[in-house]
């Protein structure tokens with residue numbers, strides 16, 4: 001079958017300099033794929049191309065075998081691409097339940113919202129409190145709310161940008177364990193952007209390493225790398 005994501009020959013210039021230079025990236029169904037590189041390596045540009053925020057000068061982008069055609073950033077979500085940002089899109093004064101229900105409202109009939117929020121949260125082991133405000137949660141808990149909020153859309157591909165930058169080791173482990181559940185069954189794949197090799201090794205099935213806009217290597221860190 002098709003890979004969940006296929007990017008081929010993706011090239012983008014800014015001011016005559018290639019931020020991405022002939023990049024190939026393929027992610028299988030159910031794979032957690034690490035994207036590793038120093039600041040300026042081209043990771044954000046590549047992901048912004050995937051999300052339709054940046055138009056490539058050259059290259060192909062396909063999700064589940066279909067060309068991605070994005071004219072508006074909302075199209076990414078409609079085409080099965082979810083993004084968990086470094087800076088959360090949650091509303092701190094609203095409850096966990098309300099924050100997730102905001103996404104559900106755009107997806108299903110009003111009488112189905114409660115069921116969708118509860119099913120999705122339960123599947124990924126998130127407690128959805130209607131009384132706890134998101135602003136009162138730890139950053140690790142907020143991060144997991146953000147992931148479940150994205151999963152309401154049932155994305156084919158979930159991209160996380162440096163998700164553990166401000167998490168403790170324990171919180172990072174909880175997040176990775178959730179990501180293991182997300183890819184379980186193969187309906188969704190994950191791209192984990194990081195500049196931390198040790199961390200990526202512990203969770204990613206394969207890792208693409210970028211430097212100066214180019215892919216410098218693609219590695220399979222170990223046989224037993226998925227966080228349980």
Ligand code: ADP
Nearest residue numbers: 014015019037038039040041042043044045046
């Ligand atoms: P990373 O996410 O790996 O830190 P970026 O994709 O942000 O890398 O940046 C890659 C290169 O492209 C850098 O040299 C950066 O300054 C440049 N760049 C990224 N976005 C833009 C932009 N919108 N305009 C000009 N230069 C950009």
Ligand code: ADP
Nearest residue numbers: 014039040041043044045048053054086161162
């Ligand atoms: P990250 O930490 O994810 O690499 P940055 O803080 O480097 O992100 O960049 C944030 C945004 O600014 C990105 O969308 C990137 O494309 C854009 N950007 C990065 N470098 C430049 C640049 N030199 N000129 C204009 N925009 C840039």
